[in-house]
Amino acid sequence: MTTTADTTARHQVEHTASTSASASAGYAVVAEVTRWPLFFDPCLHAEVLESDGPSERIRLWALVGGEARSWTSRRRFDRGLHRIDFRQEQSTPPLAWMGGYWRFEPDTEGTRMVLGHEWASATDSAEAEEWIGQALDRNSTAEIAAVRDWAERSDAWGLDELVFDFTDTVEIAAPAAVVYDFLNRADLWPQRLPHVARLDLTTTPASGTTAGADVQTMEMDTRAGDGTVHTTRSVRLCFEGRRIVYKQTAPPRPLLGHSGEWVLEPHDGGVTVTARHHVALDPDALASWFGEDVTPGAARTRVREILGGNSRRTLEQARAHAERPAGPSAGGEAEGEEGVA
Structure with a gap:
């Protein structure tokens, strides 16, 4: 349900929904901002820049109208009331400013979820205000539905049973720039990587709107060990020489979300390269994928083996490529984006 109230320059809107989940479960989904790329389709990456307990400053990267944009926001938490207030620090046109809140109110059937926004347009254009209102309605409807679904999964399974992180690290005796180039030049993967059949x-x-990141959108066909070819799509945020953040925009079963990053830390004699994975399991797909008796713990282990194996092969191939004095590019695996087949 949506309710609105407008003044001359200021607009207010609330989106509400009911869930059988507890208020604390819904609150936890919204509070864990670094997990948002797994929960919300438009969100590409999230970072906590500052935190003092009751408040934090965050940076988000998200797809807005099909384009990647970044902004910073302040958030304030009231755990007792299950409320989180937020406000963008510097909105970009067509917005002049935007803020809002999440509330989770226990009721007799579960929880009433409320997502409220307050905003003003940067112009007096009726068309701009209509566009903002329509975009906000679409996004808020999708966000509150995602929070409901994840809150209910959390109550049924436990959020930490389904959502997990892991890393793999290697040392490479070569300049960081060479290693970064190997990971960044995805356009060369069909020539460098035997399993890549096609890559657009x-x-x-x-x-400034991407906070200094090149944005790569890629669609890749890969050959599995049995000869079958499957397609994956990803968006990558490339921070020159330092790291590459990626999100699978269509994760393979049995995943509901998969994102991660490559982090390069130069030092005397070479560079430390870390591959980080953030994964959300689909509890409804585990049995059909791994067997009727599989537990979430066993599924996490299996997914970690597959995605981690891909990352470790990538890191080893990057090392072979970077440490080779001369010659053709090394092959290898893409960053675990080919799925869990």
């Missing part, structure tokens, strides 16, 4: 890559140069 679009790169948008870094700008």
Whole structure:
């Protein structure tokens, strides 16, 4: 349900929904901002810049109208009331400013979830205000539905049973720039990586709206060990020489979400390269994928083996490529984006 109230320059809107989940479960989904890329389709990456307990400053990267944008927000928590207030620090046109809140109110059937927004347009254009209102309605409806679904999964399974992280690290005796180039030049993967049958890559140069990240959108066909070919789609945020953040926009079963990053830390004699994975399991797909008796713990182990194996092969191939004095590019695996087949 949506309710609105407008003044001359200020607009207010609330989106509500009911869930059988507890208020604390819904609150926890929204509070864990670094997990948002797994929960919300438009969200590409989230970072906590500052935190003092009752409040935090965050940076988000998200797809807005099909384009990657970044902004910072302040959030304030009231765990007792199950409420989180937020406000963008510097909104970009067509917004002049935006803030809002999440509330989770226990009722006789579970929880009433409320997502409220307050905003103003940067212009007096009726068309701009209509566009903002329609976009906000679409996004809020999708967000509150995602929170409901994850809160109910959390109560049924336990959030930490379904959502997990892991890392793999290697030392490479080569300049960080060479290793970064190997990971960044996805356009060369069909020549460098035998399992890549096709790769379409679009790169948008870094700008202020992306907080300094080149944005890569890629669609890749890969050959599995049995000869079958499957397609994956990802968006990558590339921070020159330092790290590459990625999100699978269509994760394979049995995953509901998969994102991660490559982090490069130069030092005397080479570079430390870490591959981080953030994974959300689909509890409804585990039995059909891994067997009727599989537990979430066993599924996490199996997924970690598959995705981690892909990452470790990538890191080893990056090392072979970077440490080779001369010659053709090394092969290897893409960053675990080919799924869990």
